[in-house]
Amino acid sequence: xxxxxxxxxxxxxxxxxxxxxxxxxxxxxxxxxxxxxxxxxxxxxxxxxxxxxxxxxxxxxxxxxxxxxxxxxxxxxxxxxxxxxxxxxxxxxxxxxxxxxxxxxxxxxxxxxxxxxxxxxxxxxxxxxxxxxxxxxxxxxxxxxxxxxxxxxxxxxxxxxxxxxxxxxxxxxxxxxxxxxxxxxxxxxxxxxxxxxxxxxxxxxxxxxxxxxxxxxxxxxxxxxxxxxxxxxxxxxxxxxxxxxxxxxxxxxxxxxxxxxxxxxxxxxxxxxxxxxxxxxxxxxxxxxxxxxxxxxxxxxxxxxxxxxxxxxxxxxxxxxxxxxxxxxxxxxxxxxxxxxxxxxxxxxxxxxxxxxxxxxxxxxxxxxxx
Numbered sequence: 001x002x003x004x005x006x007x008x009x010x011x012x013x014x015x016x017x018x019x020x021x022x023x024x025x026x027x028x029x030x031x032x033x034x035x036x037x038x039x040x041x042x043x044x045x046x047x048x049x050x051x052x053x054x055x056x057x058x059x060x061x062x063x064x065x066x067x068x069x070x071x072x073x074x075x076x077x078x079x080x081x082x083x084x085x086x087x088x089x090x091x092x093x094x095x096x097x098x099x100x101x102x103x104x105x106x107x108x109x110x111x112x113x114x115x116x117x118x119x120x121x122x123x124x125x126x127x128x129x130x131x132x133x134x135x136x137x138x139x140x141x142x143x144x145x146x147x148x149x150x151x152x153x154x155x156x157x158x159x160x161x162x163x164x165x166x167x168x169x170x171x172x173x174x175x176x177x178x179x180x181x182x183x184x185x186x187x188x189x190x191x192x193x194x195x196x197x198x199x200x201x202x203x204x205x206x207x208x209x210x211x212x213x214x215x216x217x218x219x220x221x222x223x224x225x226x227x228x229x230x231x232x233x234x235x236x237x238x239x240x241x242x243x244x245x246x247x248x249x250x251x252x253x254x255x256x257x258x259x260x261x262x263x264x265x266x267x268x269x270x271x272x273x274x275x276x277x278x279x280x281x282x283x284x285x286x287x288x289x290x291x292x293x294x295x296x297x298x299x300x301x302x303x304x305x306x307x308x309x310x311x312x313x314x315x316x317x318x319x320x321x322x323x324x325x326x327x328x329x330x331x332x333x334x335x336x337x338x339x340x341x342x343x344x345x346x347x348x349x350x351x352x353x354x355x356x357x358x359x360x361x362x363x364x365x366x367x368x369x370x371x
């Protein structure tokens with residue numbers, strides 16, 4: 001594969017990125033159809049149930065697709081779902097060559113789409129700009145390979161590492177530009193997860209408020225972990241359209257009925273004195289086709305998720321002020337007493353967002369797994 005292939009695959013990746021906020025629970029996919037060195041068709045997957053990227057691009061290309069090369073960021077599907085198999089449509093279109101960035105981790109595909117193309121006499125090449133393609137769909141890949149969503153933990157802190165004053169006051173640590181950036185992270189997420197402590201302290205909406213997406217953007221599932229089901233029935237998150245799930249422990253049915261009457265779904269799950277079974281929570285969310293979870297919580301839930309190995313990525317907004325040693329920290333991590341017990345982070349990116357700094361990091365245990 002040469003520089004021309006790289007150029008057209010990069011174009012396909014840019015197209016796939018257009019679906020960042022809309023394709024859920026499907027992966028973000030882009031496609032370019034090239035005849036000679038001229039683009040005759042391009043497309044991207046816009047929304048679940050609508051045409052896949054390959055179909056979108058082939059419709060634009062029409063008869064020019066015969067003998068063409070197709071660049072697609074994810075292996076064409078080979079099964080019937082809401083739409084017909086893309087591999088079958090590519091064969092019928094008479095394309096000569098298909099270049100794929102990555103194989104589909106979905107067990108229903110997993111190389112079978114490429115095998116079908118090869119069996120039809122189409123030249124197939126895979127792996128071009130694979131890492132870039134994987135970065136577009138961390139949640140879909142995680143759900144297919146690990147049976148749980150990708151968890152992105154959002155944190156906002158002062159220069160001395162504090163997230164709230166001792167009183168619990170936390171609005172606002174960061175600037176308006178940083179908060180707008182958070183809205184973009186929410187918009188790409190399948191679900192926003194928090195704990196009962198945050199609900200009681202802040203009464204958050206947990207919704208997407210991003211003018212660039214219009215008046216009615218796709219709203220993530222709102223998820224609250226509440227072992228004793230103490231969430232107030234008048235909590236703000238119940239007042240908005242969209243789905244709410246509350247995971248709880250063994251509580252009276254009467255208490256469950258009060259919350260379900262507010263339009264939420266209450267799911268009892270195994271728990272002990274330390275809290276709910278977080279692994280089971282993640283598994284249940286994966287069963288609902290949740291790809292990316294944005295964790296917006298307090299130190300206790302953040303710490304429990306981190307110590308359970310369930311945080312894949314941290315996005316930390318660092319604000320240029322000091323809040324004092326009595327203020328609250330990022331994580332509650334009991335048992336860390338020695339330097340050798342530290343939890344290391346691999347910094348992926350540091351960039352300015354207004355007057356704040358955004359730090360993207362991966363826990364070292366996740367980095368060592370190649371995620």
